[in-house]
Amino acid sequence: xxxxxxxxxxxxxxxxxxxxxxxxxxxxxxxxxxxxxxxxxxxxxxxxxxxxxxxxxxxxxxxxxxxxxxxxxxxxxxxxxxxxxxxxxxxxxxxxxxxxxxxxxxxxxxxxxxxxxxxxxxxxxxxxxxxxxxxxxxxxxxxxxxxxxxxxxxxxxxxxxxxxxxxxxxx
Amino acid sequence: xxxxxxxxxxxxxxxxxxxxxxxxxxxxxxxxxxxxxxxxxxxxxxxxxxxxxxxxxxxxxxxxxxxxxxxxxxxxxxxxxxxxxxxxxxxxxxxxxxxxxxxxxxxxxxxxxxxxxxxxxxxxxxxxxxxxxxxxxxxxxxxxxxxxxxxxxxxxxxxxxxxxxxxxxxxxxxxxxxxxxxxxxxxxxxxxxxxxxxxxxxxxxxxxxxxxxxxxxxxxxxxxxxxxxxxxxxxxxxxxxxxxxxxxxxxxxxxxxxxxxxxxxxxxxxxxxxxxxxxxxxxxxxxxxxxxxxxxxxxxxxxxxxxxxxxxxxxxx
Numbered sequence: 114x115x116x117x118x119x120x121x122x123x124x125x126x127x128x129x130x131x132x133x134x135x136x137x138x139x140x141x142x143x144x145x146x147x148x149x150x151x152x153x154x155x156x157x158x159x160x161x162x163x164x165x166x167x168x169x170x171x172x173x174x175x176x177x178x179x180x181x182x183x184x185x186x187x188x189x190x191x192x193x194x195x196x197x198x199x200x201x202x203x204x205x206x207x208x209x210x211x212x213x214x215x216x217x218x219x220x221x222x223x224x225x226x227x228x229x230x231x232x233x234x235x236x237x238x239x240x241x242x243x244x245x246x247x248x249x250x251x252x253x254x255x256x257x258x259x260x261x262x263x264x265x266x267x268x269x270x271x272x273x274x275x276x277x278x279x280x281x282x283x284x
Numbered sequence: 285x286x287x288x289x290x291x292x293x294x295x296x297x298x299x300x301x302x303x304x305x306x307x308x309x310x311x312x313x314x315x316x317x318x319x320x321x322x323x324x325x326x327x328x329x330x331x332x333x334x335x336x337x338x339x340x341x342x343x344x345x346x347x348x349x350x351x352x353x354x355x356x357x358x359x360x361x362x363x364x365x366x367x368x369x370x371x372x373x374x375x376x377x378x379x380x381x382x383x384x385x386x387x388x389x390x391x392x393x394x395x396x397x398x399x400x401x402x403x404x405x406x407x408x409x410x411x412x413x414x415x416x417x418x419x420x421x422x423x424x425x426x427x428x429x430x431x432x433x434x435x436x437x438x439x440x441x442x443x444x445x446x447x448x449x450x451x452x453x454x455x456x457x458x459x460x461x462x463x464x465x466x467x468x469x470x471x472x473x474x475x476x477x478x479x480x481x482x483x484x485x486x487x488x489x490x491x492x493x494x495x496x497x498x499x500x501x502x503x504x505x506x507x508x509x510x511x512x513x514x515x516x517x518x519x520x521x522x523x524x525x526x527x528x529x530x531x532x533x534x535x536x537x538x539x540x541x542x543x544x545x546x547x548x549x550x551x552x553x554x555x556x557x558x559x560x561x562x563x564x565x566x567x568x569x570x571x572x573x574x575x576x577x578x579x580x581x582x583x584x585x586x587x588x589x590x591x592x593x594x595x596x597x598x599x600x601x
Contacts, residue, residue: 120565124320125320127319127321127322128320130322132319132323133323134322
């Protein structure tokens with residue numbers, strides 16, 4: 114009997130507690146930098162596309178919402194001909210970001226992407242590409258990888274030794 | 285005989301105010317529940333979310349008025365009307381302020397008890413005519429609960445009647461000029477409060493509709509405005525019981541400085557809020573606990589209260 118009265122009193126005291134509701138459109142919630150929201154494609158510090166169209170993101174995507182086609186430019190750099198993410202399927206799991214070998218695909222703390230028409234949720238490459246390096250400011254894949262492209266021969270990457278001359282290794 | 289426009293104005297005034305309050309209570313309840321659960325509740329539509337009620341009302345009026353093919357149609361349609369009519373009839377004898385009462389009945393208290401007994405029919409018939417096992421279970425529970433709690437609801441008020449020496453609500457209020465009956469009749473007040481919650485089937489005692497067990501109990505099959513009538517009937521019942529508590533135990537319109545009608549509304553409002561607080565804090569008892577509580581605790585207490593009050597009245601007379 115006493116506990117019933119105490120319950121009523123304790124609930125009454127909640128009148129003076131702070132409300133936990135976040136009044137969303139007026140009051141934006143804090144989202145951590147690593148929040149998994151809208152997906153973007155980042156660029157190198159010097160402005161080139163980071164994506165090398167390796168298909169790892171499309172392969173790992175559990176809902177198959179990423180579609181792309183690899184191609185190669187005249188300098189020997191691979192890049193996606195088109196890159197399409199269907200956000201009406203995306204579950205924002207972040208596996209694509211994990212799988213990406215070049216830090217090209219990244220998830221951002223933005224979730225306000227509602228649309229009235231479902232086709233508008235299909236983002237093309239020009240919708241995904243941003244003009245910056247995203248979370249990894251200094252990283253440039255083509256500067257550290259061993260692949261030869263125009264303007265950077267074998268052994269000219271950062272922290273890469275010159276290729277061994279196999280003729281000098283002969284016994 | 286000429287009928288002066290004054291009683292007509294009172295009738296329509298009470299009717300419109302009662303229905304408006306019942307609709308407003310939906311908003312009040314949602315806001316207060318939210319407040320006690322550290323939320324906001326409806327606060328988007330209009331100032332403080334008040335227009336939410338309007339939006340919901342417009343929506344419910346345009347809903348399909350569907351009757352299940354297996355239902356007993358006549359009774360099914362009639363049942364929600366009964367609850368509205370009985371509760372609104374009880375409002376007729378409520379004295380709101382000196383001179384503002386629709387029908388100043390000499391047996392006002394008995395009339396209210398009779399009307400609340402008739403309200404059981406609404407629930408039982410609704411459950412029966414729905415031809416649905418959950419509805420029927422809800423109706424059975426409602427019948428048992430309301431009949432049991434009515435017994436000591438009446439008995440708990442007899443102490444007030446003994447002290448006031450009248451069944452007339454206006455005279456009961458006048459008898460409280462010196463001292464509110466809540467002090468000599470505190471036990472009666474507590475008993476009436478609990479019985480009132482059970483009679484309106486509000487939350488600690490909402491076993492007839494127990495949504496976690498019986499879908500929605502006796503109104504499972506109702507939709508649209510017919511459900512709306514049950515809903516409004518429930519809130520009218522809450523208003524009625526709150527008004528009755530303030531009339532029987534807290535001196536109705538009596539109070540200093542403020543005009544009588546304001547005092548009456550303030551007291552009623554206080555108890556409405558208390559009803560909502562009960563809903564926010566208490567869980568539902570088991571049905572056998574409910575019956576045992578009613579027959580083994582409340583009824584003996586009500587009888588003891590009546591006997592002791594009667595003895596005291598007799599001794600001092």
